[in-house]
């Protein structure tokens with residue numbers, strides 16, 4: 001019996017040919033982002049319609065660098081606890097203080113009313129997560145306080161839209177991940193799209209920070225005028241990304257089709273809503289007796305996951321705060337197979353088995 005995978009990147013001849021070509025070119029990496037990386041940045045910038053795009057080596061690095069533009073040292077940053085831990089790490093990397101807010105029970109994105117309650121004099125920034133590709137309420141968040149910076153964690157939201165416009169086209173700082181399980185898959189990668197009024201300066205700043213702080217390079221001569229990291233994207237990732245980008249809309253359409261069927265057919269007490277603007281990086285349901293439920297699915301060859309154990313439950317971040325919806329969802333959420341390689345009979349089987357054991 002072939003397992004039905006939870007996540008599974010689409011690999012076709014185009015990706016394989018792109019990798020072979022890049023390997024043969026022997027141009028595998030360059031700190032100043034020439035060749036495929038530059039091409040990817042340009043194409044992705046046009047795809048989302050942002051003013052600038054800086055490619056990096058992961059979504060974590062994208063968040064780290066975006067937060068470095070927001071002057072958050074000793075300031076509070078409000079974020080959801082139901083996310084991958086990188087969302088919070090980006091705050092710590094930059095000397096900020098994470099403040100966790102609860103989530104909306106329908107979308108599992110950050111709850112605007114709870115953010116309002118948590119805003120203080122020290123609040124500098126909010127990092128909403130487009131959870132599973134479901135658009136967070138960015139416009140409402142932007143209006144909560146003057147001079148508030150908003151960094152969108154769009155790791156799940158490649159190709160998702162807000163009010164019909166691509167996520168990345170409007171927000172000041174939007175961070176994408178191209179981890180192999182993501183909608184646009186690479187071995188490793190991420191990017192920051194920028195629409196801030198100082199986007200040109202910020203783009204240059206991040207291009208320097210992603211390569212150890214190197215600036216003003218002419219030939220072999222260069223200066224280092226700030227601390228930076230080795231965060232640049234490699235050429236192999238970029239060449240795969242260019243191929244994935246061409247088919248992203250098609251792949252997302254397939255994800256949406258599956259989500260629509262799951263939403264219609266699954267008899268579970270709580271499940272991810274259906275929304276045409278969502279990119280459906282994942283599909284979640286909530287169940288009681290999660291461990292035994294997951295084991296039953298595993299025995300039937302269906303992989304599942306938990307996205308996520310809330311960050312404030314991790315020992316590094318442990319805090320006795322009350323986040324009732326996050327706690328409830330954190331105990332019961334299960335992610336079920338969602339990727340464009342699922343065929344009709346896989347989807348039928350997932351639905352049949354879930355409805356039997358829930």
Ligand SMILES: Cc1ncc(COP(=O)(O)O)c(C=O)c1O
Nearest residue numbers: 058059060084086155177178179
């Ligand atoms: C919500 C969220 N933010 C950030 C990241 C970090 O991305 P990466 O794994 O590319 O560093 C992830 C990746 O899993 C994520 O799911």
